[in-house]
Amino acid sequence: MRTLALLVLLLGLPCVAANAQESDAPEGAIVDSVEMSGFSPYSLSPGLQKEMDTLVGAPLRRERLNELVSRIEGEQPEMVAAVRSVARPDGKAHVIFLVARISDDTDLSENINARYIVESVDLEGPVSDISQQLRDDLQKLVGKRLDTEEAEQLKERLENELPGRDVARRISKGSEAGRIRVVFEVVDEPWIRFAPTRSKLVYHSEQGWSGALDIPFSRSSSRHRFTAGFIFNDIDELIEEYSGFRLGFESRKIGTDKLGVRLDFARFNETWEDATLSALALNPTIPEPCRNRLTFEPTVTFAFTPSVRLTGGVSLSDMESLTHAPDSQKANAWVAGISADHTWRAQDGSASQSLEASYGLRAAVEGLDSDLFYKRHLGRASYRYTQGHSEALASISLGYISGQPPLFERFSLGNSTTLRGFDKYDIAPTGGERMFHSSIEYRYHHVGVFFDTGSVWDRDVDAKIRYSTGFGVNNDNFFLLLGFPLNGDDATPIFMTGVRF
Amino acid sequence: MSLLALAVVLSPMALAAQTLTVNAAGDALRVQARNFSFLEGPVLTRLKEGRSVRIDFELTVLSKPEGPTVKQAVQGFTVSFDLWEERFAVSRTGSPPRSISHLRANDAESWCLENLTMSISSLGIGRDTPFWLRLVYRVQDLAPVAEDPGQRYTLQALIDRLSRRREEADLAKSVSGGPFRLP
Numbered sequence: 001m002r003t004l005a006l007l008v009l010l011l012g013l014p015c016v017a018a019n020a021q022e023s024d025a026p027e028g029a030i031v032d033s034v035e036m037s038g039f040s041p042y043s044l045s046p047g048l049q050k051e052m053d054t055l056v057g058a059p060l061r062r063e064r065l066n067e068l069v070s071r072i073e074g075e076q077p078e079m080v081a082a083v084r085s086v087a088r089p090d091g092k093a094h095v096i097f098l099v100a101r102i103s104d105d106t107d108l109s110e111n112i113n114a115r116y117i118v119e120s121v122d123l124e125g126p127v128s129d130i131s132q133q134l135r136d137d138l139q140k141l142v143g144k145r146l147d148t149e150e151a152e153q154l155k156e157r158l159e160n161e162l163p164g165r166d167v168a169r170r171i172s173k174g175s176e177a178g179r180i181r182v183v184f185e186v187v188d189e190p191w192i193r194f195a196p197t198r199s200k201l202v203y204h205s206e207q208g209w210s211g212a213l214d215i216p217f218s219r220s221s222s223r224h225r226f227t228a229g230f231i232f233n234d235i236d237e238l239i240e241e242y243s244g245f246r247l248g249f250e251s252r253k254i255g256t257d258k259l260g261v262r263l264d265f266a267r268f269n270e271t272w273e274d275a276t277l278s279a280l281a282l283n284p285t286i287p288e289p290c291r292n293r294l295t296f297e298p299t300v301t302f303a304f305t306p307s308v309r310l311t312g313g314v315s316l317s318d319m320e321s322l323t324h325a326p327d328s329q330k331a332n333a334w335v336a337g338i339s340a341d342h343t344w345r346a347q348d349g350s351a352s353q354s355l356e357a358s359y360g361l362r363a364a365v366e367g368l369d370s371d372l373f374y375k376r377h378l379g380r381a382s383y384r385y386t387q388g389h390s391e392a393l394a395s396i397s398l399g400y401i402s403g404q405p406p407l408f409e410r411f412s413l414g415n416s417t418t419l420r421g422f423d424k425y426d427i428a429p430t431g432g433e434r435m436f437h438s439s440i441e442y443r444y445h446h447v448g449v450f451f452d453t454g455s456v457w458d459r460d461v462d463a464k465i466r467y468s469t470g471f472g473v474n475n476d477n478f479f480l481l482l483g484f485p486l487n488g489d490d491a492t493p494i495f496m497t498g499v500r501f
Numbered sequence: 502m503s504l505l506a507l508a509v510v511l512s513p514m515a516l517a518a519q520t521l522t523v524n525a526a527g528d529a530l531r532v533q534a535r536n537f538s539f540l541e542g543p544v545l546t547r548l549k550e551g552r553s554v555r556i557d558f559e560l561t562v563l564s565k566p567e568g569p570t571v572k573q574a575v576q577g578f579t580v581s582f583d584l585w586e587e588r589f590a591v592s593r594t595g596s597p598p599r600s601i602s603h604l605r606a607n608d609a610e611s612w613c614l615e616n617l618t619m620s621i622s623s624l625g626i627g628r629d630t631p632f633w634l635r636l637v638y639r640v641q642d643l644a645p646v647a648e649d650p651g652q653r654y655t656l657q658a659l660i661d662r663l664s665r666r667r668e669e670a671d672l673a674k675s676v677s678g679g680p681f682r683l684p
Contacts, residue, residue, distance in 0.1 A: 070586065077603040102600035103592060109600050111553040111581040112590035171551025173584050180551065180584060 025085040025093030028059045032092040039099035045075055052097070060085055060093045066177060072099060080108060080115055107148050114146045118182055119174035125186030129345060130161055141182060146171070151182060158184055161345060165189045191303035192252040192260035194218070194225050202236050202416050202498030206423035210236040210498075214246075223253040231268065236415045238408055239276055239424070239431040240289070244268035257303070262313075264297040272322070275429035286430055287329065287372055287406050290319035299335055311337045315362060319406060331406040332368035333376075336361045351387040356380075362409065374403030378411075391443040399435035411435035413454045413466075416496045420452055421468030421483030423494065432456035434463065446475040452483075470494075477501055521634055521678030529618040532560060532636055533611070534676055539638055540580065540589065540606040543672070548582035548589070555579050555594075555641040558617045562624055563633040566679060571632060574619045580609060626683060633679030640672035 034055050041049055048071050055064075065083045072081040079099045086094045107114035121138045123130065134157055141151065151169060158167045166187040174180050197214035204210075211232040218225035229246040246266035254261055269292045280286055299313030317331040337360035345352045362376040382395035397418075399411045410431030414424030418437050437454035449471045455463040466488065472481035480497040520535045544554050556578050562571040577594040583602060589609035590602035593616050601612055614636075626632055 073586070074603050077601045078599070080602065102590065102602060103598040108590075109592035109598060110579055111551070112583045112602050113551050113581060116585065169552070171584065177585055 023087050025060055025087040025095075027062060029085075029087065029091060029093040031055050031058055031060050031085075031095055032088060032090075034095045034097070036097045036099065039072075039076070039079060043076070044072065048072065048075060055095060060095070065095065069097070072097065078102060080105075080112075082115075107145070110148050111146070113171050113180055114148055116146060116174075116178055116180040118142050118144060118146050119176075119179035121182045121184070123184050123186065126165070126188045127162075127186050130158065131345065133350075134158065134161060138184070146180065146182065155184060158186065162186060162189075163343060189306055190252050191257040191306045192301050192309060194250050194252060195248070195262070197227065197501065198229065200236070200498060200500040202500070203496065204236060204416050204423075205495040206425075207235045207415070210234045224249070224251045226250075229266075235273075236417075239410060239412050239429070240407055241271045241273065242268040242293070244292075260301040260303070262297075262299045262301065264295070264299075266293075266295045268293045268295075270322070273425050273429065275425040279429040283430065285404070286410075287404060288324075289322045289407055290329070291322045291325055292320050293408065294318045297335065307342045308340045309338070311335070311339070314368065316368075317406070317408075329371040329406070330369060331364055331372045331409070332370035333362040333364040333374075334368070336363075351385070353386075354384045356382050364403070364405075372404050372406055374401055374405040374409065376401045376405055376409050389445045391441075391448070393441040393443070394439065396438040397435065401433040405433070407431065411456050413437055413456045416479070416481075416498065418452065419454045419466055419468050419485075420450065420470050420481060420496060421485040421494050422466060422488055426488065426490065427466065428456045433458050436463070436465075441474070443474060447471075447473055450474075450481075450483075472496075520676055521636060523634065523681050525621060525683070528621050530562075530621050530624070531618050532614055532634060534614060534636055537614075537636070537638075537674070537676055538607070538610060539640070539674065540610060544580075544640055545606075548580060549584075551582070551584055553579050553581040556613070557639045557641060558613060559635075559637040559639075560617050560619060561635040561637075562619065562626075563635060563679070566633050566677070568633070571626065572619060572624055574617060576613075576617045578613050578616070580613075621683060624683075628683050631680030631682055633677065634681065635675060635677045637675040638673065 034052055036052070041052065044052075048068070051071070052068060055068075062085075065085065069081045069083050073079060076099065078101060080102050081097060081099045084096050084098070086096065088094055102108045102112070105114075118141045121141050123135075123138070134154070137157070138154055141147070141154070155167050155169050159165070168185045168187070170183050170185065172181045172183065194216070197216055198212055199214045200210065200212050202210045212229060212234055213232075214227050214229040216225050216227045227246075227248040227250070229248070231243050231245065233241065233243050235241040244267045246264065248265075249263045250260065251262075252260040270290055272289050277289070280289060295315065295317045297313060297315040299311050301309050301311045303309045313335045315331075315333045315335050319329050319331065321327045321329070337358060339356070339358035341354065341356040343352060343354040357380065359377070359379045362374075364370040364372055364374050366373075377400045378397070379399075380395070380397045382393070385392045401409065401411070407430065410433065412424045412428060412431040413419045413435065414422035414427045418439070419427065435454070435456045437452070439450060439452045441450040442448050450469065452468045453465060455465045457463040467486040468483050468488075469486060470481050470483035470493075473479060474481060478499050481495075483494045483496065485491060485494075520537065522533045522535075524531050524533070539556060540548065544556075547554055557575065558578070559573060559575050561573045563569065564571050579592045579594060581590050582588075583590055586603060588603045589606060590600065591604065591609050591612055592598065592600040599616065604612060624632070
């Protein structure tokens with residue numbers, strides 16, 4: 001290890017020498033002694049030993065020293081060598097060859113170029129959003145050996161400051177031997193992004209388990225993605241409890257970065273809670289439940305900017321009757337939506353704010369061979385502020401349906417993401433045509449408290465606003481929460497846990 | 502090469518089609534493969550950009566051409582390209598670590614195979630028992646995928662890696678040969 005430490009010192013010579021009391025010997029100084037450390041010179045070939053002996057008494061020439069370093073490494077390929085010349089008080093030079101085993105150094109084992117001194121660090125691509133602090137930290141790589149781990153951490157920080165963009169790190173030769181340039185290359189974010197996967201394993205103490213697995217087949221830099229999804233059982237999302245599969249194909253570049261297409265196909269088998277069936281029996285205006293549902297939804301997305309996108313398409317659903325199979329109903333609707341999102345970051349990288357907003361319309365109207373006619377409006381907005389380990393989140397959703405929507409289109413609240421603390425089958429077992437929900441949450445180190453407010457109701461019925469609060473661990477991927485209804489008929493707390501990925 | 506190659510026993514029938522040869526040094530079974538280049542194409546491009554590449558090798562001894570596995574050895578290597586020397590460096594992962602530099606491409610490829618060994622005594626195969634070999638390499642982590650640091654250990658990241666690996670199937674190669682017999 002002593003040898004390795006010396007080698008590190010030597011390899012880091014340019015930045016060390018400036019502060020060292022022993023200065024570099026000048027070019028042309030007479031070499032009075034040659035030393036080899038970390039390796040026996042007798043293991044070298046006689047010719048190379050002789051070459052090294054001839055250095056003594058001759059003027060110092062760095063080019064020749066570097067040639068000898070290369071020859072040492074050529075003869076001993078498992079070793080790495082470096083050379084330093086130190087000025088003696090009498091003006092002569094002392095030359096030290098230091099040799100160390102590559103496998104003794106993690107960085108060198110990982111990348112042999114870690115032996116070289118970083119001459120410059122450059123950023124390429126759309127990098128205007130990078131904080132000054134990160135820029136300064138990147139420049140701290142200069143003048144030292146390439147520290148692979150540190151460079152990777154900086155790359156990750158870049159990715160963190162530039163969400164949605166790809167960052168690659170490469171190295172190229174510097175302006176002189178033994179120097180390298182490190183380049184962080186940022187690839188602009190796509191104008192149209194792939195839809196987030198909806199995999200989850202969720203437990204709700206009143207509703208039980210829900211599980212779904214989406215498997216995307218693509219790399220993030222690809223234009224196209226195919227996703228196969230398996231829903232083992234989902235009682236968390238809709239009023240209906242369903243299982244089945246979904247297949248999706250997405251292309252985020254059709255001729256231009258601004259145009260994308262998405263095709264979704266799904267087949268679900270439905271089961272219904274007794275509370276829902278009982279409520280349906282009392283309200284014949286709601287369409288009957290189905291046994292299974294087949295949906296095909298092709299959509300096209302146009303991006304005005306990387307942050308603003310417009311989507312249009314059609315959703316074709318065929319629902320087999322639960323009680324009169326094989327009779328079925330069609331719910332065919334035009335689909336339109338607009339979404340926007342943006343993230344702002346503080347110059348020093350200490351804080352960030354992100355805002356997302358969307359509006360979606362699903363309109364089952366004449367001309368699409370639909371048996372049910374309705375218009376469903378849904379608007380959402382969410383805001384997140386992050387500073388250090390603290391996060392503040394706020395969101396609001398508003399929904400309105402006119403006409404006669406199928407059950408899967410009706411709004412529901414009271415699951416693992418909305419009105420946490422309530423059971424949706426206690427609030428509205430058949431869902432509702434109107435919906436309002438808001439949530440505020442504060443997290444510190446992913447441990448947080450929340451306050452949810454919301455109501456779901458039908459036309460001609462007064463809305464009852466419900467409140468719930470709770471606490472727990474929530475880091476977006478994993479959550480473990482305890483929710484309390486504040487004005488429910490039952491004060492029993494709800495336990496929720498799971499992963500979403 | 503300092504190893505003592507004891508013998509190579511090849512079936513005459515298979516000789517023409519084989520690209521694999523085996524030799525033994527003491528108790529170590531080693532394999533050589535003709536036309537088994539892997540420092541080329543996108544791997545080489547990445548290396549010449551100063552990045553390193555992790556390559557995993559898998560050597561499997563089979564009792565029949567497609568038959569049950571007798572024994573399998575897996576060894577990973579990290580390859581990098583010295584930008585100034587314009588030579589390859591290879592490090593064997595695991596214990597004990599071993600590294601070498603200043604190699605040309607084909608020498609670096611050969612060095613990987615030389616360091617992929619299997620204990621003959623652990624095979625439990627008699628001298629007259631034929632066996633077959635399958636050699637596979639897989640290049641790992643080639644796609645420059647941006648990951649959210651907060652999601653590095655999530656199932657999403659795991660699925661991303663799995664799907665990425667599937668897409669990189671063209672960065673894997675397999676060669677089989679046999680029958681061989683122990684010397």
